[in-house]
Amino acid sequence: xxxxxxxxxxxxMGTALARTWLAAGHPLTVWNRSPARADALAxxxxxxxxxxxxxxxxxxxxxxxxxDDASVGQTLAGADLAGKDLINLTTxxxxxARALAAWAQERGARFLDGGVMAVPPMIGAAGSGxxxxxxxxRALFDxxxxxLVVPAGTTYVGEDPxxxxxxxxxxLSAMTGMFAGVAHAFALIRKENIEPRALAPLLADWLTAMSxxxxxxxxxxxxxxxSAGVVSNLAMQVAGSATLLRTAGEQGVSAELLTPYLALxxxxxxxxxxxxxxxxxxxxDLLVR
Ligand code: NDP
Numbered sequence: 623x624x625x626x627x628x629x630x631x632x633x634x635m636g637t638a639l640a641r642t643w644l645a646a647g648h649p650l651t652v653w654n655r656s657p658a659r660a661d662a663l664a665x666x667x668x669x670x671x672x673x674x675x676x677x678x679x680x681x682x683x684x685x686x687x688x689x690d691d692a693s694v695g696q697t698l699a700g701a702d703l704a705g706k707d708l709i710n711l712t713t714x715x716x717x718x719a720r721a722l723a724a725w726a727q728e729r730g731a732r733f734l735d736g737g738v739m740a741v742p743p744m745i746g747a748a749g750s751g752x753x754x755x756x757x758x759x760r761a762l763f764d765x766x767x768x769x770l771v772v773p774a775g776t777t778y779v780g781e782d783p784x785x786x787x788x789x790x791x792x793x794l795s796a797m798t799g800m801f802a803g804v805a806h807a808f809a810l811i812r813k814e815n816i817e818p819r820a821l822a823p824l825l826a827d828w829l830t831a832m833s834x835x836x837x838x839x840x841x842x843x844x845x846x847x848x849s850a851g852v853v854s855n856l857a858m859q860v861a862g863s864a865t866l867l868r869t870a871g872e873q874g875v876s877a878e879l880l881t882p883y884l885a886l887x888x889x890x891x892x893x894x895x896x897x898x899x900x901x902x903x904x905x906x907d908l909l910v911r
Contacts, residue, residue, distance in 0.1 A: 624648040625769045627683040630674055630697055631712070632659040634742045636687040639711070642746035642773040644668060653677035655697075675701040683766055687711045687738075691718040704730035707762050709770075711736040711754065715791070716784030723758055723783035734758040735783045737790025738774070745773045753777055757785035800829060802879040809875045842903045849899040857898040860884075860891045 626649035629640050636654070640663050643650050650668045653676070654660045660670040671677035678684050678701035688694050691714045708731045710722060719735040726733040740752025753775035756763055763770070763778050770776050779785045804825060811821055838851045863884040870877040883905070890904040891897040 625683060625766065626650070626681050627685060627769060628652070628671075628677045628681040629685045629687065630654075630677055631687040631689075631693075632663060633687065633689065635711070635738060635745070637663065638742035638745035639685070639687060639773045640668060641666065643769070645746070646772045648769065648772070651677050651680040655693075673700075674698065678702065678706065683707045683709070683769065685709045685711060690714070691722070694722065702729075706731040707734075707766065708732065709734045709736060709756075709762070709766075711738055713737065713790065714787050716788045719757075719787045720782070720784045732759045732762040733783060734762045735786045737786040739790065739793060740774055755779050755786040755789045757781070757787075757789075758783035799883075804829075806870075806875065806877075806879045810869065810873050813874065838901075839903050839906075842901075843906070848901065848903045849896055852899065852901040854901060855898050856887060856891050856894065856900055856902060856904070859902065860888050860897075863887065 624647045627643065628651040629636060629643070630653050632640060632652060632654035637659065640650060640652055644663075644667050650663075651671050652660050652663045652668045653671045653674050657670070660668070664670040669680070671680060674697045678698070682705065684706050686694055686697065686709070688697060690712060694710060694712050694714075703726055706726075708726050710719070710733070714722070714735070723733040723735065734756055735758050737755040738752075739755065740750065744750035744752030754770070754773070754777070756770070756776055756778045757780050760778070760781060763776075767776070777789075779789050807821065807825055808818055811818070842848045842850055863880075866880060867877050867884070870880070886905045886908050887902060890902075890908055894900060894904055
């Protein structure tokens with residue numbers, strides 16, 4: 623038979639996870655702070671536990687998908703974790719994941735942290751591109767691989783329990799910068815006779831065309847040679863940033879989403895010996911304190 627497991631937390635993500643395990647035939651025990659959501663899953667074949675501690679007691683494999691790190695601590699406070707395989711899919715910081723791992727191990731559990739790179743409709747949808755980063759106990763990951771691949775693809779990133787969260791947040795942080803740029807772009811056309819839906823495909827294609835630049839950056843960081851493969855040098859980009867700022871002014875748009883990054887480029891150019899040879903990779907040196 624399929625591996626039985628417990629899932630704590632039936633929000634949008636927890637419910638999506640639960641449905642994939644039920645559909646795949648895994649016996650599933652669920653608990654949610656508000657019981658109505660567990661009752662709804664019980665109608666679909668799950669066993670609803672009365673308390674979090676009872677849900678944890680029901681199975682060796684226990685998955686959490688709660689709002690945040692604080693809710694995980696509150697939920698597990700009264701549970702006996704001895705001999706458990708604990709997997710936390712709640713978004714957390716690397717430090718929170720490491721602390722939870724140590725706390726769980728002290729109580730006799732094996733621990734794996736996860737970072738979900740998917741929105742709920744991608745869960746259980748083959749080919750959606752969604753997946754989950756895992757880090758922590760490799761033995762736990764290997765033991766439950768068949769269960770873990772049911773909701774989404776798996777990417778194991780190391781024994782350090784903080785690494786799943788670190789990879790997750792690195793990707794989300796890059797996405798945040800991208801969305802900030804997209805917001806600025808739509809603001810620029812707001813007062814003009816240009817349809818947002820006409821700009822959208824141009825934006826999407828341009829961002830896709832530019833994204834391979836991350837590989838050049840990585841190669842430069844690895845080699846330490848920040849001018850290798852540069853086609854848009856920093857001095858040119860700083861000169862060009864004046865055009866970005868002036869255009870924002872002409873269109874009556876605040877440049878506040880752009881200025882922090884442009885200021886760092888300018889600072890790097892002032893400090894760099896080869897500003898007309900290197901690109902923007904040196905900005906990273908200014909960020910790391
Ligand atoms: P929801 O807001 O839909 O659900 C939050 C869940 O946490 C509910 O089950 C809620 O219980 C529970 N909860 C909140 N506070 C507590 C508490 N103090 N004690 C016990 N349970 C608590 O969030 P999602 O399901 O969307 O997100 C869950 C996790 O998944 C988050 O860490 C999120 O970052 C992550 N995630 C979500 C994505 C998304 O697009 N939705 C994408 C990637 C990751 P109750 O029903 O009682 O309120």
